[in-house]
Amino acid sequence: MSQNLWTAFIAANGSNEILVNSTDGNTxxxxxxxxxxxxxxxALAYINGSLYVAFITNDVAVSGTSSIPSNRIFxxxxxxxxxxxxxxxxxxxxxxxxxxxxxxxxxxxxYISNDATxxxxxxxxxxQNGWGLDTDTGHKSPQPPSLAQxxxxxxxxxxxNDGKNSVLISSVAPGGGWGxxxxxxxxxxFSPSLAVYGTNLYVGFTANNNxxxxxxxxxxxxxxxxxxxxxxxxxxxxxxxxxxxxxxxIADSTSQECLLTYSSAPTDSTKWLAQDIDMKQQSNxxxxxxxxxxxxxxxxxxxxxxxxxxxxxxxxxGGSCSPVVNLTDLKLTIAISTALDSTDGFSFQWxxxxxxxxEAPTALSETFQQYGFLVxxxxxxxxxxxxxxxxxxxxxxxxxxxxxxxxxxxxNDYWPMTKLPSPTLPAGYTLEIxxxxxxxxxxxxxxxxxxxxxxxxxxxxxxxxxxxxxxxDRSQTVSADWLAPVVAFQVNLVGQANSATADFVxxxxxxxxxxxxxxxxxxxxxxxTSAQNTGxxxxxxxxxxxxxxxxxxxxxxxxxFG
Numbered sequence: 201m202s203q204n205l206w207t208a209f210i211a212a213n214g215s216n217e218i219l220v221n222s223t224d225g226n227t228x229x230x231x232x233x234x235x236x237x238x239x240x241x242x243a244l245a246y247i248n249g250s251l252y253v254a255f256i257t258n259d260v261a262v263s264g265t266s267s268i269p270s271n272r273i274f275x276x277x278x279x280x281x282x283x284x285x286x287x288x289x290x291x292x293x294x295x296x297x298x299x300x301x302x303x304x305x306x307x308x309x310x311y312i313s314n315d316a317t318x319x320x321x322x323x324x325x326x327x328q329n330g331w332g333l334d335t336d337t338g339h340k341s342p343q344p345p346s347l348a349q350x351x352x353x354x355x356x357x358x359x360x361n362d363g364k365n366s367v368l369i370s371s372v373a374p375g376g377g378w379g380x381x382x383x384x385x386x387x388x389x390f391s392p393s394l395a396v397y398g399t400n401l402y403v404g405f406t407a408n409n410n411x412x413x414x415x416x417x418x419x420x421x422x423x424x425x426x427x428x429x430x431x432x433x434x435x436x437x438x439x440x441x442x443x444x445x446x447x448x449x450i451a452d453s454t455s456q457e458c459l460l461t462y463s464s465a466p467t468d469s470t471k472w473l474a475q476d477i478d479m480k481q482q483s484n485x486x487x488x489x490x491x492x493x494x495x496x497x498x499x500x501x502x503x504x505x506x507x508x509x510x511x512x513x514x515x516x517x518g519g520s521c522s523p524v525v526n527l528t529d530l531k532l533t534i535a536i537s538t539a540l541d542s543t544d545g546f547s548f549q550w551x552x553x554x555x556x557x558x559e560a561p562t563a564l565s566e567t568f569q570q571y572g573f574l575v576x577x578x579x580x581x582x583x584x585x586x587x588x589x590x591x592x593x594x595x596x597x598x599x600x601x602x603x604x605x606x607x608x609x610x611x612n613d614y615w616p617m618t619k620l621p622s623p624t625l626p627a628g629y630t631l632e633i634x635x636x637x638x639x640x641x642x643x644x645x646x647x648x649x650x651x652x653x654x655x656x657x658x659x660x661x662x663x664x665x666x667x668x669x670x671x672x673d674r675s676q677t678v679s680a681d682w683l684a685p686v687v688a689f690q691v692n693l694v695g696q697a698n699s700a701t702a703d704f705v706x707x708x709x710x711x712x713x714x715x716x717x718x719x720x721x722x723x724x725x726x727x728x729t730s731a732q733n734t735g736x737x738x739x740x741x742x743x744x745x746x747x748x749x750x751x752x753x754x755x756x757x758x759x760x761f762g
Contacts, residue, residue, distance in 0.1 A: 204281075204495045205441040207448055208242045208253055212456045212482035215537070215758075216258045218242050221481060222281070222496035225442045229496045231481055232748060234284045235712070235756040236276060238297075239269070240344070241434070241483075244490035245300035247307050248327060250277040251492045254298045254309055257287070260655035271314050273298055275325075282497040282750040286714065290331045292323065297391075297485075301347035303354045304374070310337075310345045310356060318342050318361050322378075337378040339370055344435075348394035350401040350419070357392045357403050365408050367392050369422070384422035386415070390435030390486075397438075397445040402466060404436040404447055412452050416445070416466050428472045430461055434486035441491050448479075448487040456482040500746040504723040508744040510694055511736035515553075516713065517688035519720035519751055521728035524555045526642030526685040529716035532633045534573070540625040540707030542740070545696040547574040547584075548711075549736050550633060552644070552686035553729035563592040565684040566610060567730040571647060573631050574696055579620040583633075583649035583661055585668070587611040588731075593682055597670055604672040611678060612671035617651050617659040625707075628654040642685035688729045689713075693759060694738035702740035704761035711744070711757045718751040 204222040211217040216239055219231040237258035245252050257272045273294055274287035293314035301308050306324040313319040318340040324332050340361035348355050353371045360366040367388055368381040388405035389412060395402050400418040407413040414436050415425040432449035439446045444462035451457040458479040465471035504512045518525025532550050552569040568588040575581055589610040598605035630652040636645050646664040650657060666680040691711050695702040725732060745758040
């Protein structure tokens with residue numbers, strides 16, 4: 201099976217998105233957003249059929265009215281270059297980027313303790329037993345470490361904790377303890393990187409001065425440093441690929457380009473590639489390297505006819521009509537990065553379609569469910585539900601021949617969440633809806649609406665659907681038998697209500713939806729859904745980004761306007 205060189209890096213657009221791409225040695229794939237964010241360079245390692253990414257999450261911890269970075273370490277993976285697992289938190293925290301390496305049959309992670317001691321800790325993961333206990337290596341560093349297997353041992357490279365920035369090496373044998381640090385005689389401005397090439401272990405580092413020249417040295421003679429004839433604004437990263445020692449680095453300029461160079465004779469400065477390779481990406485946090493037997497699959501799903509805008513976003517569904525897949529444990533998160541403002545108010549509409557035909561739970565049930573948030577021209581932020589019954593159910597609950605029987609909804613509920621300073625949703629706000637469903641039938645039974653301001657919760661409301669009163673007949677309560685599961689949905693940023701149009705003057709952010717079931721983006725409504733050709737009546741000049749093809753339990757879609 202052919203090998204591919206992968207890189208992971210942080211997008212240089214202020215979003216802190218983690219992107220990946222790969223090359224077979226000739227052509228680079230496009231970059232793929234793996235639905236995760238980090239303020240630091242992620243780590244990469246391949247083992248047991250999967251490529252792993254470890255990173256410090258981009259979220260915050262809340263204490264009272266203040267918020268600070270949570271420094272939680274997460275890991276996600278892919279076994280095919282297409283589908284990425286949801287990120288997993290395994291109760292580790294660090295103030296620096298972690299390091300990953302395969303050693304034997306286990307994945308190892310090294311990180312700096314999340315306190316003033318700067319201890320270097322190591323833990324391991326196996327598919328059978330999960331994450332093990334931490335091992336204190338007995339070493340300390342103020343910067344991210346690096347790991348690599350060399351021979352039978354696991355090696356650690358790190359910067360000394362004494363302010364001298366000395367590059368130190370330590371190792372551990374199977375079943376043994378970490379050895380004393382070996383001083384390579386080198387020092388560096390940023391953290392070092394380890395890789396095995398040929399019969400030697402190599403360290404890459406950036407000079408500990410303003411030149412920021414990139415050097416390598418090897419276990420053959422640590423003191424013999426060799427310039428690779430490049431400079432970098434971040435620590436380099438090493439990997440062995442295509443019979444060469446590869447070095448990824450960031451252009452020492454305002455361009456922030458991710459660059460690559462390589463050599464088959466790394467200890468000879470004249471043998472390094474004369475002109476670096478542009479990976480066609482940009483980052484200000486460095487790029488990590490790993491080798492995997494599959495390529496990064498970055499194909500995007502085409503948008504709907506006329507483009508992804510207003511009420512014409514993707515349909516997200518379980519990807520199968522035989523059998524129909526109910527979407528469960530659904531959570532919508534809307535994160536505002538640039539203040540969202542419209543001249544006439546706006547709403548986020550999460551619109552759901554139930555199964556149709558023989559797959560439907562009953563004719564006396566909902567066929568179209570709507571949940572969302574609304575911002576009006578007075579700055580009121582409101583949560584809402586607007587669910588619609590089948591015609592047989594409408595016939596059952598409303599008087600014969602009445603206007604309600606001809607077209608009324610089942611649930612129509614709006615409630616205040618918070619008062620905004622103006623009719624604008626400020627940057628740093630996050631809106632969240634966590635839907636609840638029956639674990640056996642998948643029927644949506646209620647939800648929790650939450651509003652955060654820069655990580656601090658400022659409002660929350662819970663709703664139970666069978667405690668809601670019927671629209672147009674408040675003397676009746678919704679029956680649990682009338683509720684339904686969902687098999688597809690859309691998320692739209694449009695006008696407030698009653699076919700209104702939102703004209704935006706500013707705004708950017710992301711729409712994220714997670715599920716316990718795999719989801720697929722489609723530009724057509726699936727045939728096994730109810731309410732065919734029914735959708736959002738409101739409009740807006742919102743614009744949505746394309747989503748990757750393939751299935752995932754997390755969909756993250758940037759939005760803007762124009």
